[in-house]
Amino acid sequence: MAMMDHKNFLISHLRNSFVTSDDTGMCEMIIDIEEEDERLKKKRVDSSLSDSGVDSSDNELSHSYDILPDMDYVAHRRRSNTAQRLERLKKEKRNQSKVKQISWKDTATEYNIEEKGFLFDKKDVKKMTPQKEHTKKGHSVLSQQLETSSNMGENPFLEFAKFDGRASVGVVTRKIDIFLTMAPPEERPYPMTVTVVVGNNTKVQDLVGLICWQYTNEGREPMLNENPEMYCLHIAEDDGEVDTDFPSLDSKEPVSKFGFTKLALVEKEMPTEINKQAYVVTVNIPNRGFNKFQMDSMSITMREILERVLKRRKIRVRPGLEYNLEKQSQSGVSVDLDASLACMDTMEFCLVRENSSRGDVKQDESENTSSMAESLTSxxxxxxxxxxxxxxxxxxxxxxxxxxxxxxxxxxxxKGSSRLxxxxxxxxxxxxxxxxxxxxxxxxxxxxxxxxxxxxxxxxxxxxxxxxxxxxxxxxxxxxxxxxxxxxxxxxxxxxxxxxxxxxxxxxxxxx
Missing domain, CATH: 2.30.29.30 (Pleckstrin-homology domain (PH domain)/Phosphotyrosine-binding domain (PTB))
Incomplete structure (x- = not known):
């Protein structure tokens, strides 16, 4: 009972109770400051009494606890040091449970191959005699790799390698995921990441060429067309699906204009007529120039070609003024109009009027045709x-x-035109x-x-x-x-x- 009635013990007990029961940790900080203030106050009072005999003011020593910006009174309460230590102990215990300790034991018996298999069987390392033979001839492994790489062929898109930003330093670059629609189905969901140098001179067509260069450099299949203009870029979803609601990116626009991070390389659908073999027929008109016509096949008749020439030249056929075609190499011999173009053995002809020579063909005043000089000056x-x-x-x-x-x-x-x-x-x-x-x-x-x-x-x-x-x-x-x-x-x-x-x-x- 004597200990419980002691003033210092009661104060210490109360302070310890506040500190241990407060989860915020505020009591501990305030009590420590108060104890420090009491010590400072007592020290200054003693010194003042000893020097001048005048007691110092209490206002000089009393102050409130400073409010710091990281105290977070409203957001959440600070955890006590005890709670933090318990959390660290739990975390260390969980980490230790994942660690397995194996003690090393020396075996007295030797390893028996017949009982435990050939896992650690000794193997004889044979000497590299073929490498010595190559060394004698002056061919190293590097030389063999250079010879092999020279037979692989050049990358047809090498001119676009300057736009590769993977090894560039000090320039602005951008990483874009490119989905390859021409790749096999199992590879289409996985894009190819391309790092392009972004600048005012980098166009969308240059980005297409860079994609084709990296595609070929990585040895992907199938092989691409050597003309990068056969491909365009479309907006793509995260799963690689091409967004066909929007047109392809304009090839002449700069790359910096667009902020898309996922695009798809799509092969352009060229018209079938362009892919087919073109048969160009040339028809000369004496003193009037010439016309060229593209035919889909060689089975077209010469009469159809004649009709095209007359229609293009806007020549009106009058009674008694019929026209015919001659081979350019055979003057005066009219071709059979019912024969096909494949039977002519030539693709160049001349338009003549019946009962006239090539130099007698003249243009009527009512006919509105172009002359050779007009064609050249056009x-x-x-x-x-x-x-x-x-x-x-x-x-x-x-x-x-x-x-x-x-x-x-x-x-x-x-002046009167509206701006709108x-x-x-x-x-x-x-x-x-x-x-x-x-x-x-x-x-x-x-x-x-x-x-x-x-x-x-x-x-x-x-x-x-x-x-x-x-x-x-x-x-x-x-x-x-x-x-x-x-x-x-x-x-x-x-x-x-x-x-x-x-x-x-x-x-x-x-x-x-």
Missing amino acids: HHYKSFIVSMVHRLRTNTDVQLGISGEKIEIDPVGS FRQRAVTYDADSIADCEVIEEKNTGKSVFRLTYSGGHEYKHHDFEADTEVCNEIVHKINNILELRLSPIRKDFVTNRERKLLRKRESLNFSS
Whole structure:
């Protein structure tokens, strides 16, 4: 009872009870500070009394506990040191349960091969005599690998290796997962990671070439087409499924414009007509130039070729003025129009009028055909002022610039034109133009012609209105450029148009 009545013991017992029962740890920190304050206060009082005899103020020694920003009063309570030690002991116990201790024991008996098998049987290491023979001849293992690698062939996409960012330092790169749609089905869900150097000069087509280079470098199968323009990039899901709702990425756009991390390499679906072998027939018109025609097969008759020439040249056949075809190498000998092209043994012919020689073919004044000089000068730049026809608003005046490389449409400035409906300037590459023809002739002396161009996966067009003479000049100039360039888009458009006409004729014949 004497111990329980002692003041210091009771204070120590109460403080210890608070510390052990408080999970937040606050009591322990506050009590320690109070004890420290008491010691400091007593020490200063003693020193002050001994020096000046004046007691120091209690306000100088008393202060509240500093509130720190990491105390987290509202979020959660701090765990006590005891709880933290118990948690560490439990964690160490769980880790120790996963460790298995095996004590090493020396065996007195020797290892018996017959009883325990041949796991540790001694083996004789034979000398590498073939390697010595190669060494004598001067061929090392490295030389053999170099000879083997030289027979593997070069990577056809080597020019795109400069866009590989895996070994680049100090440049901006981006990692993109590429799903390969041409890979075997079991490999399609696993993408190939490509690291591309991102810059203003890195286009989407360069990324396609880099993918093809890494694909070939890793020896994947099947082999890719050596033309990287045969492939495009589509947006892909996380499981590799191609999102066909969106078109492919524009090959001319920079890679930095897009932020997709998963793409799919897809082979373009080229028209079957382009994949087939092309048979190009050349028909010369004396003093008038020439025309080239692409045929799907050699079974076409010469009469059909003659009809195409007359239609292209807009030559009207009059009674007594019939036309025929001759081989370019045999002057004066008309070919059999009912024979096929395969029977001619040549692909170059000449258009002649019956009862006339090649030098006597003249152009009628009413016929609107192009001459050889006109065909050669059609590539020179020339501009025209025409009106662009719109469906839902009034026509706008534009300047149509035509050359052998491109066609430009520039709006003509007008003070009264609205900014909302103002025509923007556009430029089309000559190889993207599919056709140009007059679609309407008006009684007012004006005509409307249509310029058809390739808009990605479909054909689009612009309609223009001008004087009939100006329209005919523009149409002939553009058609001469198309005939001389023979672009794949032009071939595809002409083939599809002739196929539609043939189906229409067959349906009419069947109905009659």
